[in-house]
Amino acid sequence: MSTDQISPWWRPENHQDRRPFLLSRNRIRAAVRQWFEARDFIEVEAAALQVSPGNEAHLHAFATEMISTSGTRATAYLHTSPEFACKKLLAAGERRIFDFGRVWRNRERGALHHPEFTMLEWYRAGETYETLMTDCAALLALAAETAGTGTLTWKGRTADPFAEPRRVTLAEAFDQHAGMDLLATVEAGGATDREGLATQARTAGIRIAADDSWADIFSRVLVERVEPHLGDGRPVILCEYPVSEAALARPKACDPRVAERFELYACGVELANAFGELTDAREQRRRFEAEMAEKARIYGETYPIDDDFLSALGQMPQASGSALGFDRLVMLATGAQRIEQVLWTPVADLAAD
Secondary structure: OHEEEEHOOOOHHHHHHHHHHHHHHHHHHHHHHHHHHOOOOOEEEOOEEOOOOOOOOOOOEEEEEEEEOOOOOEEEEEOOOOOHHHHHHHHHHHEEEEEEEEOOOOOOOOOOOOOOOEEEEEEOOOHHHHHHHHHHHHHHHHHHHHOOOOOOOEEOOOOOOOOOOOEEHHHHHHHHHHHOHHHEEEEOOOOHHHHHHHHHHOOOOOOOOOOOHHHHHHHHHHHHHHHHOOOOOOOEEEEOOOOOOOOOOOEEEEEEEEEEEEEEEEEEEEEEEEEEOOOOHHHHHHHHHHHHHHHHHHHHOOOOHHHHHHHHHHHOOEEEEEEEEEHHHHHHHOOOOOOOHHHHOOOOOOOOO
């Protein structure tokens, strides 16, 4: 039985317990908006209804039905990110944009996950993804300052929001925390050596199933051995993901085995995911098709590919973009322990037993 069923959030005593977090949320949102506007960003509002909710294998969407005035019916999706729409705006000529996007992801619920949440996304045309690292550090400090705290906290772990994030590559993290040579199993262009990674993982004492793919093994090592060490004491930027784990990012010019992708962590919590954006429409289609083949293998379903997005991608300038879980940022800045504490009206768990 869910917490909402036991004691609904709208009961006055429950709302009063949550209200300080919610008021801090509003202050942090206002401060973040001012921060972007002071840097010549334009706030946009991406439509939630899309042809495709995104084409990553492990993202699950909410489907709905669009009915025309003549009665024709077509499937539409609530987006899992405003990314596709924002990139179309870059193709249209916008240069610096941000969106407090309401997004929806199915099969996600827990202390850090909610089926409907707020994704803060921002894009810089003609600027590098290293610039986004600086942005992320500034937003961490801004959230803490606005909340009146000098420390980010979650489940007994702390991080200094004013300390410059430590930058660690995936290769360094796998070596340090699992004793594995990750890039020995990755080729330029993204091809991977499943058996090589499986052998290394077994040697490191990590359980491997016979039907695990390279990506499955990679994710298990990341979750079990690497992530627990990230962002303890100070924020961490985990960067240079293998190309196969960065479906929307361009390869690094100096090493085509890895991509211009990073994630920001604090207190062991993933806060942001950022890319140097891929603008090769043909390569993007190939990656989407590979992701959907993997989704079909694992879950028995696929989502449409947005051809309009791929057309826009061919016109989009070189750019970098970041997606930050705004609710998680508020949690860490206020000391909240569950995401429902920082949501004004949490969604009832309709699928609860």
